[in-house]
Amino acid sequence: MSHPSAARKPSLYHNAPMVAILDAPGAGYVENAEVEQRVIGSHGELRTCIVPEHERDRLQELDADYVILWHRVSLDADFFEKNRTCRAVVCASVGYDHVAVEAAHARGIAVYHVPHYGTEEVADHTLALFLALARRLGDLSGHVRDGGWDWRTIGDARRLRGSVWGVIGLGRIGLAVAERAKAFGMRVVFHDPYNHPGIEKSLGIERHADLNTLLEVSDAVSLHVPLDAGTRHLLDGERMRRMKRGAALINTARGALVDIEALKGALTEERPAWAALDVVEGEPSLPDWLRGHPQVLLSPHAAFYSVESFAELRTRAAEAVVQLINGAPVTSAILVP
Known part of the structure; x- marks a missing residue:
């Protein structure tokens, strides 16, 4: 030392x-x-x-x-x-x-x-990760860098307007993410048992008292809660199986909110089909499978910056x-x- x-x-x-x-x-x-x-x-x-x-x-x-x-x-x-x-x-x-x-x-x-x-930075990074997944930017860039020029590389990308963004934890950052998702025309739902009753009315978003219900209806889910004994592995294998098939999971909060080994199996079942992670359980050591997984987008705990x-x-x-x-x-x- x-x-x-x-x-x-x-x-x-x-x-x-x-x-x-x-x-x-x-x-x-x-x-x-x-x-x-x-x-x-x-x-x-x-x-x-x-x-x-x-x-x-x-x-x-x-x-x-x-x-x-x-x-x-x-x-x-x-x-x-x-x-x-x-x-x-x-x-x-x-x-x-x-x-x-x-x-x-x-x-x-x-x-x-x-x-x-760093509220603005984390919220911006959360949306950037999602947009990169939704518009397949990693695949498109790699395709062009390898000499290709075929628009069909974008695959089955879907329109964002009208899709559902689920926010878990409506604190400073969760609220900033909700406002940004609304700007893209997305319907925003949230789960936060500690937030004031009625806040959804002033924001024009929807509250889900049950986390499982939010997972079932959301096309994208982002995490914005602190890590403690009650939130560790908040998204475990059972909860991820509740997610909508084809959904995206974005974590810019704390790595251990997501059971990283359970995520491996969940990606195979496409619940979620995509994951964008700025934080990972056990970071900076990551499992080898995660670094090379084609359905995962990673950044090195940089959302705050x-x-x-x-x-x-x-x-x-x-x-x-x-x-x-x-x-x-x-x-x-x-x-x-």
Whole structure:
């Protein structure tokens, strides 16, 4: 791990709090900490830690007051038990399933995340993945690159207007996806037991209280829910068999929402017939069958990214730490309950 162990060196900022940024090798989220340094300034001493998998046990030596955490590094209960100086963790992500939140809370350590930074990008990417599937862009591009010029390569592509888009989870991103799907003339249905009754009336979309019913009527299904014990493998083999034959499944939320091994059999039955995945259970390690499957479109957990969203995410995470250091209300991140 690329930081000195255990004993804390004297701060350059007169005993200012220690702020550690945790990232994984090759992840590329924090190649340098210029953004965070500019925001945190003299409020804290900043340390960037690149943590290889085989050195995760050395996180107990972190000795930091605040942590900015990227999603390829996990903090388990042991971390919170042994890091007695830690006051808060700010996840530089929408999700926080890589943090043992209950263990943190048991030690009086607050956990924050940044769910509102990349709404437009994830929604745009979700639609882009679907459109690439619906219009067979991968096949068409490959055909032309190989010297062909036959429009029939597009196969049995169907008109989008009038088809049904099913949104699972109508939060910030789910709502943005619904609005975009409506713009294409699609009928939008959604399942979200936690959303306000009547929201469907103001949006001009349809609510399905039963998830299975949504799966049965939707031509495209997109996932926009957090990963927790209740949503892990939300789409398992049984649920995918409920999907409309020929439907498309798009996941830009969390990989483990979809049982990836069950998806293999579901694709054979064409329920769904197509899958577009920006996130995959076990990423970045993917099963060989998935990488080469002709009915699957993949992107490398990139839906969140634009130049603007990435700068916003890093800035908001650092701003939240400054607010915490100063005892000010935290407005740049959201407290995980």
